[in-house]
Amino acid sequence: MKASNEIQPTLSQVQNKNGASYNPDKFVDDLEGLQNEIPQGETEFQFEREKEPAEAQLEDVFEPPRRTHWVMTTFLMISYLVGVGVLSLPSAFVSLGWVPGVLLLTGIVFITTVTGLYMWKLHMKYPHIRSYGAMYYHFFGRAGQIIGGTLTYLMFFGIMTADFLTAALSWKSLFQGHHVCVTVWFVIPFVVALVVGQLRSLHGISWVAFVGALCIFLPIVMTCSRVPELSKGAHAYTTIAGDSFVNGVIAMTDIVFAFAGHLIFYEFMAEMKEVRDFPKALIVSQLVGFVFCMFTAAFVYVYLGNTSILQSPVTLSLPHDTLRDAINVILIIHVTAPSVMGGNVLTRAVQRWLQCWGRRKFEDNSLPQRVSFFFWSLLVYGAGFLVACAIPFFNELIGLLAALVGSSNSFGMPAIMYLIQFRKSTSWWNWILALSCIAIGYSLLGIGSYAGVYTIIQAVGDHGTPFSCDRVI
Secondary structure, eight states: OOOGGGOOOOOOOOBOTTSOBOOHHHHHHTTTTOSSOOOHHHHOSOOEEOSSSTTOOEEOTTSOOSOBOHHHHHHHHHHHHSOGGGGGHHHHHHHHOHHHHHHHHHHHHHHHHHHHHHHHHHHHHOTTOOSHHHHHHHHHHHHHIIIIIHHHHHHHHHHHHHHHHHHHHHHHHHTTTSOOOHHHHHHHHHHHHHHHTTOOSHHHHHHHHHHHHHHHHHHHHHHHHHHHHHTTTTOOOOOSSOSOHHHHHHHHHHHHTTSOOGGGHHHHHHTBSOGGGHHHHHHHHHHHHHHHHHHHHHHHHHHHTTSTTOOSSGGGGSOSSHHHHHHHHHHHHHHHHHHHHHHHHHHHHHHHHHOOSOOOOTTOOOHHHHHHHHHHHHHHHHHHHHHHHHOTTHHHHHHHHIIIIIHIIIIIHHHHHHHHHHTTTSOHHHHHHHHHHHHHHHHHHHHHHHHHHHHHHHHTTTSOOTTOTTOOO
16 A cells, blocks of 8 residues: 555546546546645545556545446436435425426426536546545535535435334334334334445445335335325315415425435446446436326325325325235335435445544455444444434424535535536536526525424424334324
C-alpha cells in the first residue's frame, strides 16, 4: 500500500465491451490540480495500485467494484423508489382532487428525472466520488460535508427504520385477532434484514431488488382487482380539486417523496459497469414508477374516492381474507430490499468511520472480515430496531425528515451543484430549468416541513408508549 501522497484517485484503466478505455490522466486533470494527493475528506476512501505490470488497473480496493449492468440498476432503483407509498396515493388524490393530483405527480416525475441526470453528469465529471457526503465536501468543504452528509445518512437510517415499521404493520395485519406483542413484529424484519444484509454490495443485493420490484407490482394488481367489488353501493365520487389546504399539503408530500430517492444514486452509479448507461436505468425506473403510481391512484380514486371504505394504504380497505393475507406476505418480502439497500450503505459508512483496527479490502472474504462486517451491520440494523420500538410516532417523524432532506437532495442540491460545476458551459434554457428545480425543491422543503410538524403534533399520544405490547402501528 502506498502512502496517500503517492496515490492518484482515478478510475480503473480497463477495456469496455466496445474496446474503449478510460483514460486515468483525464480524471486526474478533473481533480483541478490535485495530481499527487488524495483529498481524503472528498473521496473518503483510498486507492491501491497493483505493482506489475505498469498498466495494471488502478481501483479502489476498499469499495465494491463496478460490476452492475444497467438493467439490474433499474431494478435497484425501482425497488428503492416505488415502495409501499404507492398504495397511499389514492388517499392523496382524495385530498388533492383530480387536477392537482395528476399535475403534481407528472411534474414531480419530470423534475426528479432532470435532477437525476444532473447527478449523473457530476459523477461522470468526478467518478472517484462515490457518495453524496463526498460530493458535498467537493463543493462546500468540510462544513458542507458534515451537515449535508449527516442529514443524508440520517435519511438512509430513517427509510430503513420506516421499512421495519411497514413490515411490522403487515405482520400484525396478517395475524390480526391473535394477541402478540407488537415488539415481536419488529424483531422479525430486523432479523431478516440482518441476514440478507450480509450481502456486502448493492450489486449483490440487485437480485433481492429484482424480487422486491415484483413484490410491489403484484400487490398493486391484486388490490386493484378487488376494488370494483368493494365500490358497489359505496357511492364514490371524484372532485376537480380538494377542499382542505392542510390535507392537500400533507397529501402533496406523499406524492413528492414517493420519488425522492436520489440520496442513493451516487452509490448506484459507483457500482455500475458502464456508468454512461445510468440514464437508461433512471428513465426506465421513473417511467415504470410513474405508470404504476398514476394507474393505482386514478383507478382506486375513481372507484372508492371520498368514501369511508378507502383507507391509507389502500390494502387496509380489503376485507380480512386470503387475498389480503397474500398481499401482506408479498409486502413483507418487498420491504426487505429497500431496507437492506439503505442498511448496506450505512454499514459500509459506519465501518469506514469507526473501525479502528484496519480497513477491510472488499474482496477479502476471510472469516475475520466477515465477522467484522457482521458486527457493524448488527450495530446498524439493531439501532433501527431500537428506534422503531422507542419512538411510537416514528412514521410521522420520517415524514418531517423526508421534507428536510429529500426535497433538498432530490430537487434543489443536484441543480445547485450542477450550476456551480457547469455554469460556464450550460445553455440559457438549462439555467432556467436548473433554477426552477432549485426554487421548487426549497419551496417543497418549507411546505413539507409544515406538513411534517403538523402530522407529528397530531400523532403524539395516539400510538401508545415506547416498547409497549399494545402500541398502535
